[in-house]
Amino acid sequence: MNDILQKLIKLSHELGREDRELAILGEGNTSADLGDGTFLVKASGSQLGTIDEGGLTRVHLDPVLEAVENPNLTDDQVRGRLEEARVDQSARLPSVETFLHALCIKEAGAKWVGHTHTTSVLRILCSKLGAEPFLKHVYPDEIVVCGRNLAVVPYIDPGLHLAVAVRDSLRKFMDEHGAAPKVILMVNHGPVALGATDREVLNIMLMLDKWAKVIAGSYLMGGPNFLEGGISDRIENRPDEHYRRAAIGNIK
Numbered sequence: 001m002n003d004i005l006q007k008l009i010k011l012s013h014e015l016g017r018e019d020r021e022l023a024i025l026g027e028g029n030t031s032a033d034l035g036d037g038t039f040l041v042k043a044s045g046s047q048l049g050t051i052d053e054g055g056l057t058r059v060h061l062d063p064v065l066e067a068v069e070n071p072n073l074t075d076d077q078v079r080g081r082l083e084e085a086r087v088d089q090s091a092r093l094p095s096v097e098t099f100l101h102a103l104c105i106k107e108a109g110a111k112w113v114g115h116t117h118t119t120s121v122l123r124i125l126c127s128k129l130g131a132e133p134f135l136k137h138v139y140p141d142e143i144v145v146c147g148r149n150l151a152v153v154p155y156i157d158p159g160l161h162l163a164v165a166v167r168d169s170l171r172k173f174m175d176e177h178g179a180a181p182k183v184i185l186m187v188n189h190g191p192v193a194l195g196a197t198d199r200e201v202l203n204i205m206l207m208l209d210k211w212a213k214v215i216a217g218s219y220l221m222g223g224p225n226f227l228e229g230g231i232s233d234r235i236e237n238r239p240d241e242h243y244r245r246a247a248i249g250n251i252k
């Protein structure tokens, strides 16, 4: 567990670097599956950029998932569930987005999860276009790192209700595509990266940032020249792209 804890602190620091504009102040959260029915998740109120061991709380997966089956819990009951889910009852209260992280681990098989409020991505997700520009592709590397298809969730109050929407979106995505997404875009809120490794979560967030800047810039030059769907499919499935994915740490 200590190795995963240290890696999660490092990943959080990388995502919370102010110069990257992925998350500032208390924005965003991270988690890592410990593989024994528990996971580590950012505690409420801690900051990604400066987080230490006390800012991450180990929680049991099952009680968190059970709460998602009960979306009508009151705010006090939600807090009670989060308190009870802690492995160490003296640990800090886990983030209200703990439910979302548990679903990414359970439903989508993610080992590492990162959620940010990336400025460049929000420029698009908070625009009239919402997630639309991310549903097609403009250059190969964003397909290699972020995946051919992304899951999208409309704006929902963060917490239990958002987690229910994420669960439904993940199930629909996996039915349609036969695999889990690497990215969930939450409109008017921010992206979630689902990784097999800590490095993959950071890679996805950095590439998503670049992709968003490219899209926004292209609207100044007459609009994006989207790749045809068949070309995007081909890039997703090319053997040399699988090799490239592994080489940059996207596959364990």
Ligand SMILES: [Zn+2]
Residues within 6 Å of the ligand: 028, 115, 116, 117, 189, 190
């Ligand atoms: Zn958020």
